[in-house]
Amino acid sequence: MREFETDVVVVGGGASGLAAAVTAAENGAKVMVLEKANTTGGCANMAMGPLGVETRMQRERLIDISVDRAFNKFMEYSHWRSDARLIRRYLEQSAGTIEWLENMGVEFALPSKYFPASEATWHIVKPKTGKPGLRAAATMIKIMTERAEELGVKILLETPVKSIIKDQGEVIGVTASDKDGELEVYAGAVIIGTGGFGDNPDFIKKYVGLEWGKDLFSYRIPGLTGDGIQMAWDAGASKDFMTMEMVFFAPNTGGYAPIELPFRQPNLLVNLDGERFINEEVIENPVFTANAIEKQKRKLHIL
Numbered sequence: 001m002r003e004f005e006t007d008v009v010v011v012g013g014g015a016s017g018l019a020a021a022v023t024a025a026e027n028g029a030k031v032m033v034l035e036k037a038n039t040t041g042g043c044a045n046m047a048m049g050p051l052g053v054e055t056r057m058q059r060e061r062l063i064d065i066s067v068d069r070a071f072n073k074f075m076e077y078s079h080w081r082s083d084a085r086l087i088r089r090y091l092e093q094s095a096g097t098i099e100w101l102e103n104m105g106v107e108f109a110l111p112s113k114y115f116p117a118s119e120a121t122w123h124i125v126k127p128k129t130g131k132p133g134l135r136a137a138a139t140m141i142k143i144m145t146e147r148a149e150e151l152g153v154k155i156l157l158e159t160p161v162k163s164i165i166k167d168q169g170e171v172i173g174v175t176a177s178d179k180d181g182e183l184e185v186y187a188g189a190v191i192i193g194t195g196g197f198g199d200n201p202d203f204i205k206k207y208v209g210l211e212w213g214k215d216l217f218s219y220r221i222p223g224l225t226g227d228g229i230q231m232a233w234d235a236g237a238s239k240d241f242m243t244m245e246m247v248f249f250a251p252n253t254g255g256y257a258p259i260e261l262p263f264r265q266p267n268l269l270v271n272l273d274g275e276r277f278i279n280e281e282v283i284e285n286p287v288f289t290a291n292a293i294e295k296q297k298r299k300l301h302i303l
C-alpha cells in the first residue's frame with residue numbers, strides 16, 4: 001500500500017475538480033488530483049463553453065442580463081427544485097470565473113444564446129485552431145490542466161478513488177487504486193468533483209425512474225457512475241433530491257445531429273398514439289421538449 005500526504009486531494013479532474021485544484025494551488029496549497037479516466041476534463045471535453053452573467057464581454061456588447069434576472073429565470077425554469085443558494089453563488093461568481101479563465105489564457109467567442117428565446121450567457125471557447133463549436137471547451141481543459149501542472153498540482157490519471165477515509169468522525173483522506181495496486185492519500189481537505197451518474201443505469205432507474213436502453217437513450221460518458229455521490233453517502237452525507245436534465249434537440253433547432261436538418265419548420269410532433277402533445281412553439285427549448293416527451297406513456301419508438 002502506497003501512502004501520500006497532501007493539503008488538498010481532489011477526486012475527479014473534470015472542469016470542477018480542475019477549477020478547485022488550480023484555485024487551491026493558487027492559494028498556496030499542495031494539491032493532488034486523482035482521476036479515474038486516462039485524461040482530465042470529463043464532460044467538458046465535449047462541451048462548448050461555460051455560462052457567464054454580467055461579464056465584461058456582455059457589458060461591452062450591451063447584453064442586458066443581470067445576476068438577479070438570471071437567478072429568477074433559472075429558478076422559475078427549474079420550478080425551484082434546484083438548490084437556490086448554490087445557483088445564486090454560481091451566477092454571482094460566473095463573471096469572475098470567466099475573467100479568471102481569460103487570465104489563464106482561455107479565449108472566448110461572443111456570448112451566445114442556447115436557443116432563440118434564451119439569454120446570451122453561453123461563453124463559447126475559442127479553440128486553438130478552427131472555429132468555436134462542438135467540443136471547443138476541450139481547449140479550456142487543456143489550459144486548466146497545464147496551469148494546474150505549472151502550479152505543481154500532482155495529477156494521477158487512471159486512479160479511481162474507492163472510498164473516503166474517516167478518523168473519529170473527521171474526513172482525513174481517500175483510498176484509490178491504479179495499475180500498481182492500492183494507495184491512500186491523506187489530506188487536510190477532500191474535494192469531490194466526480195460529476196453525475198449518466199453512466200449508471202441503476203442510479204438512473206432508482207433516482208430518475210427511467211430505464212436506460214428502453215425509455216432513455218442518452219450520452220453515457222464512460223465512468224460517470226456517481227462514485228463521489230455514493231462515497232459521500234457512505235461517509236455519512238445526507239441525501240438530497242437529484243434527477244437528470246432531459247434534453248432533446250428537435251428538428252431545425254440547431255441540434256447536433258445532421259440527420260435532423262431535412263426536417264424543417266413547421267414541425268408537428270405527435271406521440272405514438274398519433275396525438276399532438278406539445279405546443280410546437282416551445283420545441284426550440286430542448287429541455288421543455290424532452291420533458292414533454294418523457295411524459296408520454298410510450299416514450300420512444302425505435303425505427
Ligand SMILES: Cc1cc2nc3c(=O)[nH]c(=O)nc-3n(C[C@H](O)[C@H](O)[C@H](O)COP(=O)(O)OP(=O)(O)OC[C@H]3O[C@@H](n4cnc5c(N)ncnc54)[C@H](O)[C@@H]3O)c2cc1C
Nearest residue numbers: 012014015016036042043044047048049160161194195227
Ligand atoms: C455533450 C455535452 C455537452 C455539454 N455542453 C456544455 C456546454 O457547452 N456548457 C456547459 O456549461 N455545460 C455543458 N455540458 C455540461 C458540462 O460539461 C458539465 O456539467 C460539466 O463539465 C461537469 O463538470 P464536473 O467536473 O462537475 O463533472 P465531470 O465532467 O463529470 O467530471 C467528473 C470527473 O471525475 C472523474 N471521476 C468519476 N468517478 C471518479 C472516481 N471514482 N475517482 C476519480 N475520478 C472519478 C471522471 O472521470 C471525470 O473526469 C455538456 C455536457 C455534455 C455531456
